[in-house]
Amino acid sequence: EAQVTQNPRYLITVTGKKLTVTCSQNMNHEYMSWYRQDPGLGLRQIYYSMNVEVTDKGDVPEGYKVSRKEKRNFPLILESPSPNQTSLYFCASRPAGGTEAFFGQGTRLTVV
Amino acid sequence: KNQVEQSPQSLIILEGKNCTLQCNYTVSPFSNLRWYKQDTGRGPVSLTIMTFSENTKSNGRYTATLDADTKQSSLHITASQLSDSASYICVVSTRMNTGFQKLVFGTGTRLLVSP
Numbered sequence: 001e002a003q004v005t006q007n008p009r010y011l012i013t014v015t016g017k018k019l020t021v022t023c024s025q026n027m028n029h030e031y032m033s034w035y036r037q038d039p040g041l042g043l044r045q046i047y048y049s050m051n052v053e054v055t056d057k058g059d060v061p062e063g064y065k066v067s068r069k070e071k072r073n074f075p076l077i078l079e080s081p082s083p084n085q086t087s088l089y090f091c092a093s094r095p096a097g098g099t100e101a102f103f104g105q106g107t108r109l110t111v112v
Numbered sequence: 113k114n115q116v117e118q119s120p121q122s123l124i125i126l127e128g129k130n131c132t133l134q135c136n137y138t139v140s141p142f143s144n145l146r147w148y149k150q151d152t153g154r155g156p157v158s159l160t161i162m163t164f165s166e167n168t169k170s171n172g173r174y175t176a177t178l179d180a181d182t183k184q185s186s187l188h189i190t191a192s193q194l195s196d197s198a199s200y201i202c203v204v205s206t207r208m209n210t211g212f213q214k215l216v217f218g219t220g221t222r223l224l225v226s227p
């Protein structure tokens with residue numbers, strides 16, 4: 001089944017403790033991105049990657065890192081999480097030139 | 113500035129009734145427009161895509177319209193069901209100079225269908 005898989009689905013952590021949210025897609029898509037979704041603000045892009053080893057900042061990149069060592073994986077790294085990063089996070093992928101984004105199930109992160 | 117605005121922000125309707133959600137955009141150049149449905153706590157899923165030459169497209173009880181002149185789209189839901197309760201997100205694609213398709217997201221309309 002074609003899908004985007006995120007892990008974990010839920011995570012509660014403490015301020016400053018490094019964490020990684022994984023994202024994997026099995027559709028051979030070139031383009032992957034991370035979004036955060038907050039009430040009233042909609043989906044805001046954090047980082048995106050147009051292909052392996054090619055990443056760039058989105059609209060709200062502060063406090064986040066990403067890597068794209070393999071085509072299928074695009075992990076989101078929070079080196080020192082803070083409470084303002086409490087949010088619902090989505091990974092998405094789509095083929096080069098395509099406009100339909102395929103989203104993961106989401107990761108609800110709480111930083112206390 | 114490329115923007116997508118949706119209205120209303122939220123809406124409550126009775127089961128079986130119809131409703132219409134609105135999307136206005138200032139994105140240019142325009143490639144296409146998609147409506148996504150997002151169930152609570154899940155990722156958005158594409159419902160329908162509208163290209164420049166299309167005025168109306170249906171997907172079951174969902175009918176999307178596009179007026180490229182006024183840069184407006186609507187999503188009409190007929191005979192609503194409880195399962196229609198979700199957020200509906202309008203997303204407009206624009207082709208950058210590099211050929212890359214950038215997606216511009218609206219903030220969504222939260223629909224609650226009440227029994």
